[in-house]
Amino acid sequence: MKIEDVYNEYDRMFASSNMPFIRCNTCAKAYYYPRTVCPFCGSSSIEIIKSSGTGEIYSCTEFNGGFYGIIKFKEGFGAYMDIEGNNIVTGRNIIIKFREISGKILPYAFVD
Numbered sequence: 158m159k160i161e162d163v164y165n166e167y168d169r170m171f172a173s174s175n176m177p178f179i180r181c182n183t184c185a186k187a188y189y190y191p192r193t194v195c196p197f198c199g200s201s202s203i204e205i206i207k208s209s210g211t212g213e214i215y216s217c218t219e220f221n222g223g224f225y226g227i228i229k230f231k232e233g234f235g236a237y238m239d240i241e242g243n244n245i246v247t248g249r250n251i252i253i254k255f256r257e258i259s260g261k262i263l264p265y266a267f268v269d
């Protein structure tokens with residue numbers, strides 16, 4: 158798989174309101190940031206999978222009135238993203254929502 162293929166598949170999944178992640182077929186670990194080789198074991202046998210889109214806030218910071226942080230997903234991977242909603246603190250459950258920014262559909266974490 159080429160890196161453009163990974164980005165294209167991510168864009169396709171975002172456009173249909175699905176949260177993608179990558180699972181390594183060799184060591185079975187999960188990660189989010191688009192890469193063609195597993196960051197844990199170096200294997201290029203990887204698979205792009207649809208996440209449940211649920212998880213919890215692992216860490217967060219407020220900056221200029223917005224919240225950003227690392228979301229730990231049910232499938233075990235982490236992703237740095239925008240967080241919106243009420244009572245945004247570490248440990249709160251989130252669901253993934255999508256919005257268009259500059260013509261691209263992108264995910265963000267929402268706290269109900």
Ligand SMILES: [Zn+2]
Pocket residue numbers: 181182183184185186195196197198199200
């Ligand atoms: Zn691996």
